[in-house]
Amino acid sequence: MCGIMGYVGPRPASPIILQGLRRLEYRGYDSAGVAVADAGAIQIRKAAGKLDRLEALLDESEPPGRLGIGHTRWATHGPPTDSNAHPHADPTTRFAIVHNGIIENFFELRQELVEAGAVFTSDTDTEVLAHLIAEEYDGDLTEAVRRAVGRATGAYALVAMTADEPDTLVAVRMISPLVIGFGEGETFLASGIPALLDHTRRMLVMEDGEMATITRDGLRMETIAGVPVAREAFEVDWDVEQAEKGGYPHFMLKEIFEQPRVVADSLLGRLHDGEVVLEDVGWDADFERSIEKIWITACGTAFHAGLAGKEMFEGLLRIPTEAVYAHELRYRDPIVAPHSLTLAISQSGETADTLAGARLLSERGSRLVAVTNVVGSALTHYSDDVIYTRAGLEISVASTKAYTAMLVAQYLLALRLGQTRGTLDTARAAEVAAALEALPDQVESLLKREEGIDEMARFLGRQLAGTDDIYFIGRGLDYAVATEGSLKLKEISYLHSEAMPAGELKHGTLALITEGTPVIVVNTQQHVYDKTVSALQEVKARGASVIAVAYDDDTEIEHYTDHVLRIPRTMDLLSPVLSIVPLQLLAYHVADARGLDIDQPRNLAKSVTVE
Numbered sequence: 001m002c003g004i005m006g007y008v009g010p011r012p013a014s015p016i017i018l019q020g021l022r023r024l025e026y027r028g029y030d031s032a033g034v035a036v037a038d039a040g041a042i043q044i045r046k047a048a049g050k051l052d053r054l055e056a057l058l059d060e061s062e063p064p065g066r067l068g069i070g071h072t073r074w075a076t077h078g079p080p081t082d083s084n085a086h087p088h089a090d091p092t093t094r095f096a097i098v099h100n101g102i103i104e105n106f107f108e109l110r111q112e113l114v115e116a117g118a119v120f121t122s123d124t125d126t127e128v129l130a131h132l133i134a135e136e137y138d139g140d141l142t143e144a145v146r147r148a149v150g151r152a153t154g155a156y157a158l159v160a161m162t163a164d165e166p167d168t169l170v171a172v173r174m175i176s177p178l179v180i181g182f183g184e185g186e187t188f189l190a191s192g193i194p195a196l197l198d199h200t201r202r203m204l205v206m207e208d209g210e211m212a213t214i215t216r217d218g219l220r221m222e223t224i225a226g227v228p229v230a231r232e233a234f235e236v237d238w239d240v241e242q243a244e245k246g247g248y249p250h251f252m253l254k255e256i257f258e259q260p261r262v263v264a265d266s267l268l269g270r271l272h273d274g275e276v277v278l279e280d281v282g283w284d285a286d287f288e289r290s291i292e293k294i295w296i297t298a299c300g301t302a303f304h305a306g307l308a309g310k311e312m313f314e315g316l317l318r319i320p321t322e323a324v325y326a327h328e329l330r331y332r333d334p335i336v337a338p339h340s341l342t343l344a345i346s347q348s349g350e351t352a353d354t355l356a357g358a359r360l361l362s363e364r365g366s367r368l369v370a371v372t373n374v375v376g377s378a379l380t381h382y383s384d385d386v387i388y389t390r391a392g393l394e395i396s397v398a399s400t401k402a403y404t405a406m407l408v409a410q411y412l413l414a415l416r417l418g419q420t421r422g423t424l425d426t427a428r429a430a431e432v433a434a435a436l437e438a439l440p441d442q443v444e445s446l447l448k449r450e451e452g453i454d455e456m457a458r459f460l461g462r463q464l465a466g467t468d469d470i471y472f473i474g475r476g477l478d479y480a481v482a483t484e485g486s487l488k489l490k491e492i493s494y495l496h497s498e499a500m501p502a503g504e505l506k507h508g509t510l511a512l513i514t515e516g517t518p519v520i521v522v523n524t525q526q527h528v529y530d531k532t533v534s535a536l537q538e539v540k541a542r543g544a545s546v547i548a549v550a551y552d553d554d555t556e557i558e559h560y561t562d563h564v565l566r567i568p569r570t571m572d573l574l575s576p577v578l579s580i581v582p583l584q585l586l587a588y589h590v591a592d593a594r595g596l597d598i599d600q601p602r603n604l605a606k607s608v609t610v611e
């Protein structure tokens, strides 16, 4: 999510760190800062906003020093302000740290420190670690960091420095990436390869659970438990553009492959022994019990996530739920009864129609919760509560990882409301929670499986690249996924594509199905499985070429289809998080086979801030 840069060597650290942060700009950020150590003291410069603001601060008074760390922040805890920007320091500013990721038990740790008299200057989880490291320090930064991270749980990358050891950086990787670069008598460190390419191509990638003590002559690496690690550096042959895409040919593909991490991040710290913690939701259990209607409003991909949400809320909570396109809603005269909750879903939080639709429902008395990926976005200002999706910056115009994160956010909300309202008993709630927690590994195994979902999608993509019209069908949650699969395909491949509930086919569209017409079916919902199979038989009888998305253990589906894109078995309720993945890959490969500009499709914008 955030960008990290570190330097130790003979040259002034600030300009090198700033340059590295510039190379990480493509990842997006809302604030930035540097900390540099010199003559036994640390100086910090940081500012909300673009890197130019930080650069102006550094131009005014550049802190001297040859050891430093820098950071670009994408807010998770606390809004993007100067004080929430990294680096963070302990109260004496003898220790400074930058951090990427989330400390799950930060609230408990902060409470402990406050009770012991600590004063905090930011809302971040990171500052807690700066205090802990200071508390644990007795002359050895590596050991202090080791003990401090032993008290923290979560997924993160962390780099620490102290004024007392002006030749040393200590880095810890716990799931979030960290790369070390080796120069001549200088060593660099960053959260991504692009930041280092101006200085060196000799690099080493840290792995989860490892910590490195870095000096200008190199590093000592060991596990957090203290077991020495020996790993050879390698030469990077990527150019900057390839490096920004993580070696993938397009951001869209990179973002599809980021989904295991995104699903994990979206769940992080939010499920505690089956209890759902939504940190920016302020309502109480009485409100949760009082809800009589849920509204969902959004546009585009976010609306499709909302269609899945509608199925899920009605199914799990038995609360009538209406999903309305925001651009329709804003010119309607909606009847908003008391005890309504509105979910306004928006990756950017800036879509003009979504803002207008959400405000209308809010003005008419509905409580408004924003489901968004951008901390401090306009939508969050209008909303009573927020559920952040934690997908990180999405660069490709065609949304992928933000969609899955929107699904996860809604599952968490549904689980919480179901528990409070008693529509989910303890056993069923535990089942949903366990199935949710299994999703990151399942998405990962789906993307990495040996028989190659990506290969299969590429093969089918080439076949579909020459067709004119493609139809997507499904029922219930499968229909919701079909709408998003169809949108993905049309927006980047420019093929005509249409999604419809499987039962609707025979009311018109069947007339368009002829020999070889591609029909893509999502069939994971057991209670309507046979009904969808009937629709398949209808299209097969007219010569359609059918591709299905189905569970691994579904042996029946192949009797009615030409190709099957397999996904791991999960609760039917959660299947959209898995079944969308092959459809995203399929859309990608069709567009790739057609040689199109995948990340920036014609006529479309990432965020539509005008009507």
Ligand code: G6P
Binding pocket: 299, 300, 301, 302, 345, 346, 347, 348, 349, 350, 351, 354, 397, 398, 399, 604, 605, 606, 607, 608
């Ligand atoms: C644009 C984008 C879509 C996105 C929609 C809603 O049309 O191209 O990818 O789904 O806006 O954006 P939001 O930021 O509100 O989720």
